[in-house]
Each structure stands twice: as C-alpha cells, then as structure tokens.
Amino acid sequence: MNDYIQLMIDWIEENLTNEFSLEGLAGYMGYSPYYCSFKFHQATGISIRRYILLRRLYLSTEDLANNRKIIDIAFDYNYSSQEAYSRTFKTVFGISPKEFQLNQMPVQSFAKLTIHHGEDGCRMNISRETEVEQLKNRKRELFDHDVLNILNGQVMYEEFKDKKLMGDSDYVPFNEAMCVNATTTSIFDHVFIQTRAAGHNESEENYSDKVIKPLNNLFKKNYNYIVLWFGEDMFCQMNLLTILAYLEQSQYKGRVFYNSFREDEFKVNQTELTLGNYYSVYEEVLVNHMKPTNKLLPVMYQAIELFLEMQTENNAVIKYISKNKHLPTSELLKRLFEVFPTIGYGDSQYLELIDKIK
Structure with missing residues (x-):
C-alpha cells in the first residue's frame, strides 16, 4: 500500500501546475476516485486537495522571492485570477503575496511527501x-x-x-x-x-x-x-x-x-x-x-x-492514531513523524496521545 500511495504522490507532483482531476488520478492508478481519495487521506492524514493547495502555495513562494509577476504565478498554479490566489495565500500564510514579495519572511516548508523513507530520511543533509x-x-x-x-x-x-x-x-x-x-x-x-x-x-x-x-x-x-x-x-x-x-x-x-x-x-x-x-x-x-x-x-x-487545531478533540493527529491504533506503537510513532512533520512533536507527546486512544 505504501508504494501505491507513493505512486499517487508522484503523479500529483508531476501535475501540480495542471488543473487537478481526481478522475484523472484514479484512471492512472486503476482504482475508483473514492478509493484513491480515502487511501491517500488514511496514509497521509491530509486530503488530496489540501495537499495540492499547500504544495502549490509553498512552491509559489520561490517564484515570489524571484520577483515574478503575481498574476503570472497565479495562472501558473491554476488559479482563476490573481485575487483568488492572493486570498488563498493569505488564508494559509497570514500575509498577502505582495507583502511576502517585499519582505521575504520565512514560511513553514511543505515538501513533497515521501511515504516510509529510510531511517536517515529526516536527518540533516548539510553540515x-x-x-x-x-x-x-x-x-x-x-x-x-x-x-x-x-x-x-x-x-x-x-x-x-x-x-x-x-x-x-x-x-x-x-x-x-x-x-x-x-x-x-x-x-x-x-x-x-x-x-x-x-x-x-x-x-x-x-x-x-x-x-x-x-x-x-x-x-x-x-x-x-x-x-x-x-x-x-x-x-x-x-x-x-x-x-x-x-x-x-x-x-x-x-x-x-x-x-x-x-x-x-x-x-x-x-x-x-x-x-x-x-x-x-x-x-x-x-x-x-x-x-x-x-x-x-x-x-x-x-x-x-x-497549535489551535491540536487543541480540538478530533484533530488530524487524533484521527490518524484512531484509524491506525492496530499498529505496534513503534510503527505508529514512525508513521506519525513522517505524516506530520510540521507539528514537530517528540516521542513523549505522541506516546501520551497514543496511550489515551489505545
């Protein structure tokens, strides 16, 4: 199943600048749209459309940093207008694309997902x-x-x-x-x-x-x-x-x-x-x-x-643990680190949540 999810991610990444079609992805994978959507969310803790939105916005920050025209960036990432792109950008980052372009402030990275990479996948790769x-x-x-x-x-x-x-x-x-x-x-x-x-x-x-x-x-x-x-x-x-x-x-x-x-x-x-x-x-x-x-x-x-999402009773991490509580704790921990890198919890925080749910 991991290889199957990685194939979906690879296809999505190759088509990030095209208009997304769940039917197109399903046709490529040979499964129904519902099955693809369900399995992707189950394995990654995020919906396909949310993944695409965050990847496009994150990649667009590099274009903004290179002073490309905002309207060109919007159309490159398949937004219907500059206004639609700007609204979505501000919802995720808290500032407009123009403000980011002028001030070049740090954003949270949203890299391509890799399902179950090796032991050293999350180690520093530069001294x-x-x-x-x-x-x-x-x-x-x-x-x-x-x-x-x-x-x-x-x-x-x-x-x-x-x-x-x-x-x-x-x-x-x-x-x-x-x-x-x-x-x-x-x-x-x-x-x-x-x-x-x-x-x-x-x-x-x-x-x-x-x-x-x-x-x-x-x-x-x-x-x-x-x-x-x-x-x-x-x-x-x-x-x-x-x-x-x-x-x-x-x-x-x-x-x-x-x-x-x-x-x-x-x-x-x-x-x-x-x-x-x-x-x-x-x-x-x-x-x-x-x-x-x-x-x-x-x-x-x-x-x-x-942080505010993690204060809710049914947040994405709780849902993921609940759906995968049959796994050995060590395997579940490994998956949580891979699926939720932007949260940054350590073993103790995740173990506390796992103990509550199991």
Whole structure:
C-alpha cells in the first residue's frame, strides 16, 4: 500500500501546475476516485486537495522571492485570477503575496511527501558548520562576545557550544515543549515553574534544573544581540513565541535575530525581528488558546493555526492514531513523524496521545 500511495504522490507532483482531476488520478492508478481519495487521506492524514493547495502555495513562494509577476504565478498554479490566489495565500500564510514579495519572511516548508523513507530520511543533509560559516560572512557581528544564542533543545545547544559554531558568543538551550500543557501570563517566574512542572509531571526542582537554570545567562547578563535558533515546525515555533514574549516582558532593548530552519535540511533563513506584539500573542495563543490579533511572520502564523487545531478533540493527529491504533506503537510513532512533520512533536507527546486512544 505504501508504494501505491507513493505512486499517487508522484503523479500529483508531476501535475501540480495542471488543473487537478481526481478522475484523472484514479484512471492512472486503476482504482475508483473514492478509493484513491480515502487511501491517500488514511496514509497521509491530509486530503488530496489540501495537499495540492499547500504544495502549490509553498512552491509559489520561490517564484515570489524571484520577483515574478503575481498574476503570472497565479495562472501558473491554476488559479482563476490573481485575487483568488492572493486570498488563498493569505488564508494559509497570514500575509498577502505582495507583502511576502517585499519582505521575504520565512514560511513553514511543505515538501513533497515521501511515504516510509529510510531511517536517515529526516536527518540533516548539510553540515551545520558550512551553513553557519555562510552566515558569518554575511553578519560577522553576531559571532562576538556580546551575543547570546538561544537554541531549541539540549542536543542543538551542545553541538553549537562544543564546536563554538557561533565564535565567541554565548549559548543557552530552551528545553521545553510549550505546545503542550497549560502556561501562565508571567514567564519564567515561580508560578510559571509550578504550572509547567505540574503539566510535565515533574517536580519543581527537576523542572528548574532542566529548563530554568540553563537559561541563566539570559536572565543575568546583558547582550547587544540575541540570536534565536528555532525550527519552523509548530513545536519549535511555540517555544520561539515564549522566548520572544519573555524578551518583551523583561524589556530587552537589544537587537533580535531569528534563524529559521527546517529539521531535515539545515538551511538558515535569517530575519531581524522587531519586538512589540509577541507578549500579547503569547497571551492570546498559549494562555487563552485564541487566534492572534496581530500580524506575524508567516511561519509563526502557520504554526499557531496548527497549535489551535491540536487543541480540538478530533484533530488530524487524533484521527490518524484512531484509524491506525492496530499498529505496534513503534510503527505508529514512525508513521506519525513522517505524516506530520510540521507539528514537530517528540516521542513523549505522541506516546501520551497514543496511550489515551489505545
């Protein structure tokens, strides 16, 4: 069945710029349109039409970055008009194609699906050292001792620190999963620690040792620059939002740079951020589970949409687990990582959901 689904994906990819026909796909595969549609959704957790929409929009961002005319891009990807393309683009990314073209902001990647790739399919395929060296050539001041790099997780922190990838600057990890469990309006204070520790079923002491103490340089030293290294998936983006909200809460006055990257391809997109609205977004989204009222980077806008969907009882991940609960847990975990790369959950988050459903 996996080979069958991959054949469908390959056919869709070859026809992305043509008008999609479910009947055409069904004729190619030799099955009914309903069967193709059902099996695709069952295996990938997304409908065929949604997959095509997201792939077309993601590929169109490269055309926008190359300053092609928006009307030409719209027709290339089979939209009836520039207006129809712009409406759909804004619904997914939170900004218009023109705004994206002018500002070149990071978006969440939506790569071609590969069903059950090998063990190393989601590993970095470019060395961090090579990419960081390219960053150094563009912005050398971010490698000095008045810079703090905040990295998403202990593993990334240890690699950056041990290899001194960012030169003489300081490094701290953010070892959290802000996309799950309750949080508080005040960030990193005692109530925050109590609430987050309880959510993770840890003692306050253990939580502080793991999350708060490693951030000590952020709390006690002054830096002219802070560089945030967070992936583009929902897990990382909710962590990023928390750090940005804390910087506003603590009235940080220096410059902030966000280095966005995809977990399976360490290609960095660097953006300088302006603080001002992230704390209110943190309150709206992570505290109250409401849609944000401020404009955001497209990659964060997309992640928030996913986060809010994951708060619903019958979200796509729950549905997928329910349909595949007959599988061994190890196989189900593997599939969840492959099918939902934009969510970014780790083993513990998925295992908790699997245990609830099985």
